[in-house]
Amino acid sequence: MTLTRRLLLGSAGALAGAALPGSQADAQSRLSVGVVLIGPVGDFGWSHMHDQGRRRMAEVLGDRVAATTVESVAPPDFDRVVTQLVRTGHRLIFTTSFSYFAPTQRIAPQHPGVFFENATGPTMLPNMAIYNARFYEGRYIQGVIAARKSRTKTIGYVATFPVPEVIHAINTVMRGAWSVDPAMKVRVVWVNAWSNPAREADAARALIDQGCDVLCSHTDGPAPLQLANERGIFGFGQASDMTRFAPRAHLTSSVNNWGDYYAERAQAVIAGTWQPKDTWGGLGSGMFRMAPWTNMTPEEVSEAERIRDAIASGRLHPFEGPIVRQDGTAVIPAGQRLDDNQIRAQNYFYQGIDASIPG
Amino acid sequence: MMLLEAIILTVITASTPLLIAALGELVVEKSGVLNLGVEGMMIMGAACGIAAAIFTGSSAAGVLAAILAGMAMAALFGALTLGLAANQVAAGLALAIFGLGLSGMVGAGFVGAQRAGIGKIEVPLLSDIPLLGPVLFNQDPFVYASFALVFLVARFLNRTKAGLVLRACGENHAAAHALGYPVLRIRFLAVLFGGACAGLAGAYMSLVLTPFWSSGMTGGRGWIALAIVVFASWLPGRAAVGAYLFGGITILQLHAQGAGLRVPPQLMSALPYLITIVVLVLIMRLRRGGAAGPASLGVPFVPDR
Secondary structure, three states: OEEOHHHHHHHHHHHHHHHHHHHHHHHHHOEEEEEEOOOOHHHOOHHHHHHHHHHHHHHHHHHHEEEEEEOOOOHHHHHHHHHHHHHOOOOEEEEOOHHHHHHHHHHHHHOOOOEEEEOOOOOOEOOEEEEEEOHHHHHHHHHHHHHHHOOOOEEEEEEOOOOHHHHHHHHHHHHHHHHHOOOOEEEEEEOOOOOOHHHHHHHHHHHHHOOOOEEEEOOOOOHHHHHHHHOOOEEEEOOOOOHHHOOOOEEEEEEEOOHHHHHHHHHHHHHOOOOOOEEEEOOOOOOEEEOOOOOOOHHHHHHHHHHHHHHHHOOOOOOEOOEEEOOOOEEEOOOOEOOHHHHHOOOOOEOOOOOOOOO | OHHHHHHHHHHHHHHHHHHHHHHHHHHHHHOOOOOOOHHHHHHHHHHHHHHHHHHHOOHHHHHHHHHHHHHHHHHHHHHHHHHOOOOHHHHHHHHHHHHHHHHHHHHHHHEOOOOOOOOOEEOOOHHHOOOHHHHHHEEOHHHHHHHHHHHHHHHHHHHOHHHHHHHHHHHOHHHHHHOOOOHHHHHHHHHHHHHHHHHHHHHHHHHHHOOOEOOOOOOOHHHHHHHHHHHOOOOHHHHHHHHHHHHHHHHHHHHHHHOOOOOOHHHHHHHHHHHHHHHHHHHHHHHOOOOOOOOOOOOOOOOOO
16 A cells, blocks of 8 residues: 555544554554655655565565555654554554654654664664665676776766765775776766756766766666766666666666565564664675676676675675775775774775765 | 867756746746746646657657646646636745646656657758857757747747737736736736746656656756746846856856866855856846836736726
8 A cells, every 4th residue: 555645644534543443353463564755656766666675575474464655755744654654553664764764763762662664774772673785785896897898987976965875885886996997087976966867967968078988876766877878878777677767878777675674574573573673784685686787798797796796795895905095094904894884984085086075 | 179069068958948937937927927836837747748758659749748738737827816816926836836746646657667858950051060050050859949939038028019018917907907908818828828838848857858757857947947037137038048057057067076176066056046146136237127027926916897
């Protein structure tokens, strides 16, 4: 069931009333799960894939769960939406945006009987778990492929906001690229939005005009990739398989897979074994995968697969030392690697990246 | 030279939806009606444009549908503010919000649908002129339409009787009414024209700039178009200056970032707004073109019988 926010709030009274008589017996056999989305289900990216995760959970657990998706919930509406979900008997609520982290942390203690799960916050509570995917693993592979494909030796990166998630993604792309060719360069444009297709396209145009011939993007939609297709260069898809948006340009996409995690957590609530935990899954645990390799030679595919498998099995770690900041100060020497907290807090570019981090 | 040409080309495509929507709103405001719902009409144009284009397989049908969608939204606004003399500011804001919501519904079935954009039309010979050729004579049809619109709107407002009557309605609707002109009908036609332009601008976004549907894809450009009308002091030529200036700074700041210029992008993102305002205010001061808004702008008119 997919509800819009207004529909949910408008019909909440009716729902609550209608659900009450039969709900006692029902509630014991069936777990109600709420999924709160920051964007529309139809964004074909981030929120879309969380909704796919909700579907997958329903497939796995069948009639043991009933899920409600509330889409396009702006952070100021968050409290009302979640309170409503709690009142209508939802006992496991996924709040699927970093923008919901603080609100979830505030509201979770008010509902001790309800289990909360936030993507992609940093800290937990007794009834609030956090989960995220190691997207940087895919970025490393993108970097390797980009370095193989690029003739101008310049990658263009359509970046969103200067937060660690985006900064370490750019660092990792370059790590991957330098592993093939240390002369690789990157140009970065910050569009200050997660989704603004026309501005993303303009940013992509600017990058291509400046000589970039492989585009990476951090925004939610396919606009930069589509432009790469139009201009005859290469690009990567985000969140979902974006091959069809750019049949000639698409190399590979990082395809998010939240479903197995959602099913596992819902199962834990049903079994009474739910514990707050910090899950940061990657290629190894299947939290995301690399979508079909397209427009690549067999050699490039086998190299990409080799690196993917090395990362998945832990033989290759994208944050191995030596790591040196842009200004020349060393972070860790060779032989060490950054721990998860250091990765999460990364707010500097590596030496060799000729771009700046705003403010 | 190549980079310069590329930049100018991008500036023109980025500015065209702003220019088309601003010209439409300019005519509406000249007739004395303030329609703040440009964003809503524009995004309805974007949604209906791509929906019709995918449904029929024809870009022309998409453009037509976008224009009609913009006009339908405008007609709704006209019915409320002209027919029922409702408050124009409130009705316009409602139209913007309504359009954003409704377009999400129209576009829902077309999320992720893929189609080729509308191509460019090359004017033979002229397009071979260095720099100017590709910029002026190798563009998509919307860009040519926007060039023509600037000229036609300016000519209509300043050189035709119909334009004079329309301006009279905007300056003093009681006087225009006393002279026997059908003020409400003229305003309704102006509002429809504004809707058609906003719809066309929307079609440009979803059929040319980024040929797919994504909810909220106009990203506030309707509001920028509104601002351009005011800063252009209701002159079509200045609206063109404002639109290209805004588009130009927007694109230049992206290039500056890509080139690694160490200026905070937040400041860069604010620059188009700042510079456009400053330049247009300066033009206004220098020319002493004391063109204030139409005197009856936003005032409901109820004809006495």
